[in-house]
Amino acid sequence: MSMQKSSKELIYGRHPVIDALKANASIDKVLLQRGTTGDLEKELRYLTRDRNIPLQMVPKDRLNRIVRGNHQGVIAFTSPITLQRIEDVLPLLFEQSKTPLFILLDGVTDIRNFGAIARSAELCGAHAIIMGRNKTPLMNAEAVKTSAGALRRIPVCRQSSLPAAIEYLQQSGVRVLASDLTAEEPLHRIDLKGPVAFILGAEGRGISPTIAKMSNERFIIPQQGEADSFNVSVAAGIMLYECMRQRMG
Numbered sequence: 563m564s565m566q567k568s569s570k571e572l573i574y575g576r577h578p579v580i581d582a583l584k585a586n587a588s589i590d591k592v593l594l595q596r597g598t599t600g601d602l603e604k605e606l607r608y609l610t611r612d613r614n615i616p617l618q619m620v621p622k623d624r625l626n627r628i629v630r631g632n633h634q635g636v637i638a639f640t641s642p643i644t645l646q647r648i649e650d651v652l653p654l655l656f657e658q659s660k661t662p663l664f665i666l667l668d669g670v671t672d673i674r675n676f677g678a679i680a681r682s683a684e685l686c687g688a689h690a691i692i693m694g695r696n697k698t699p700l701m702n703a704e705a706v707k708t709s710a711g712a713l714r715r716i717p718v719c720r721q722s723s724l725p726a727a728i729e730y731l732q733q734s735g736v737r738v739l740a741s742d743l744t745a746e747e748p749l750h751r752i753d754l755k756g757p758v759a760f761i762l763g764a765e766g767r768g769i770s771p772t773i774a775k776m777s778n779e780r781f782i783i784p785q786q787g788e789a790d791s792f793n794v795s796v797a798a799g800i801m802l803y804e805c806m807r808q809r810m811g
Contacts, residue, residue: 572639574633580606583610586613589615592615593620593639594619598619615695645720648719651719663758664692665798667762668761671764676708677704681710682799686803687802692719692721692724692759739752741762743791762794783800
């Protein structure tokens with residue numbers, strides 16, 4: 563029995579976790595006891611890497627706080643969200659003659675922001691939320707609830723590499739755009755009628771320099787007050803609404 567999660571959200575023990583991974587169960591992340599070596603460690607690294615699932619090495623005390631039972635040094639968190647790959651989502655959109663609209667998350671980990679972004683994305687007609695394998699929000703029942711169920715209706719793609727995903731989008735004709743307080747062009751003057759993807763960075767830290775440099779174009783969201791910038795989920799709503807407005811107009 564878990565102290566923090568319901569038993570339905572956890573799988574623990576060596577064989578149950580490995581069996582779940584081999585069966586391609588929807589797994590959010592795997593925790594492995596620090597210092598674990600041998601065949602178990604090698605197999606878990608291979609399986610999680612192959613399925614783009616985060617694997618974290620943690621102290622035994624942390625595992626004990628999560629599970630009171632015999633976890634055997636490994637715990638997997640299941641996800642109510644079915645994860646997909648952008649390489650499967652994008653071609654289907656083109657086949658259906660749809661104009662792709664994506665959200666790229668660079669280090670957004672706050673569940674409330676994640677849920678709010680997903681809610682706005684689904685309401686404004688976005689086709690997928692894309693993120694890397696590391697520094698991602700927990701994709702659990704709380705996230706689904708915060709999103710008002712939107713996370714069950716919009717594809718979530720967790721890629722092995724966010725830069726590689728951006729390159730794939732760009733090579734497929736999708737413009738990757740980033741908000742920048744130093745940019746001169748305001749959002750409403752950017753043409754958003756073609757295939758686009760908006761990059762969103764973590765609250766406070768923003769978009770990482772490496773990812774920002776990969777964007778095709780940068781814009782500024784006009785503001786009048788003295789606060790530093792909009793909250794990331796509010797900024798997402800503004801970007802998505804402007805894109806929907808242009809495409810409907």
